[in-house]
Amino acid sequence: MNVYSKIILISEFMTLSRVEKERFDRHIRTTGFGEAGQLKLKAGRVLVIGAGGLGCPVIQYLVAAGVGKIGIMDGDVVSLSNLQRQILYTEDEIGQPKAVIAGAKMSRLNACVDLIVFEEFLTDERADLLFPEFDLVVGATDNYKSRYLIDRKSIEHHIPFVHGAIREYEGQLSVFNYQGGSSYSDLFGDQPSESTSPMGVMGPVTGIIGSMMAMEVIKILSGVGKVLTDQLALYSSIDNTFRKIQIRS
Numbered sequence: 001m002n003v004y005s006k007i008i009l010i011s012e013f014m015t016l017s018r019v020e021k022e023r024f025d026r027h028i029r030t031t032g033f034g035e036a037g038q039l040k041l042k043a044g045r046v047l048v049i050g051a052g053g054l055g056c057p058v059i060q061y062l063v064a065a066g067v068g069k070i071g072i073m074d075g076d077v078v079s080l081s082n083l084q085r086q087i088l089y090t091e092d093e094i095g096q097p098k099a100v101i102a103g104a105k106m107s108r109l110n111a112c113v114d115l116i117v118f119e120e121f122l123t124d125e126r127a128d129l130l131f132p133e134f135d136l137v138v139g140a141t142d143n144y145k146s147r148y149l150i151d152r153k154s155i156e157h158h159i160p161f162v163h164g165a166i167r168e169y170e171g172q173l174s175v176f177n178y179q180g181g182s183s184y185s186d187l188f189g190d191q192p193s194e195s196t197s198p199m200g201v202m203g204p205v206t207g208i209i210g211s212m213m214a215m216e217v218i219k220i221l222s223g224v225g226k227v228l229t230d231q232l233a234l235y236s237s238i239d240n241t242f243r244k245i246q247i248r249s
Contacts, residue, residue, distance in 0.1 A: 003135045020038070020042075037224055041222060045071075047071040047130060049137060049146065050141040053166065053210070058140055067113065071117075072102050072103050075120045079095075089101060099117045100117055124153070135159060136154075137150055140164060148191045163176055170235060172209070173216070174247075175229045182248050231246055
């Protein structure tokens, strides 16, 4: 049984309260989505790994959208250099744990969402424990080690992996391991060595790619729209262009 089928079964036993119907009125009015789509979001369970430049917009939009259960995993703390693109945080929060701050702020955005904070970095052992509790995982990290770990464990636990990455003026996006689709390692091969120094990135690019990642999550959970599987979408902010690379024919 795939993710969407599980969510259909769960959502059949759920209802939207009067407050939820008002809150998500613009979703419900959207062609092809309706209350059925909102109920599937409410039944959804998403683990977001990374609460940085990409993770911030992903988390904010998924919480605002009413995804029922969201895990936020990050072992890092806020630094001054983060604030240029990680706009969920403020100067007063420098030195504090990102996951904790994000969880606290998002609970005030939508108290109906079950938010679970993991103030840690992902390991093999934690992935084996946590991945079975979620319908899909979002990889919003900035290093190869975590991306390859997420890819491997999402294959083992049969859940999709929504991937995004950014560099300077550019970003990329794909959904891996979706209904037998291609994996991260299928596209990128063996794990490369890590960069020895941080790469530059333009702040707004993180918002663009992170928002698109959130939309892929919503499509997977609701079953509405075409999921970006077996393709890698590439965005350039310099000339505001998108192109796609086919991973499998």
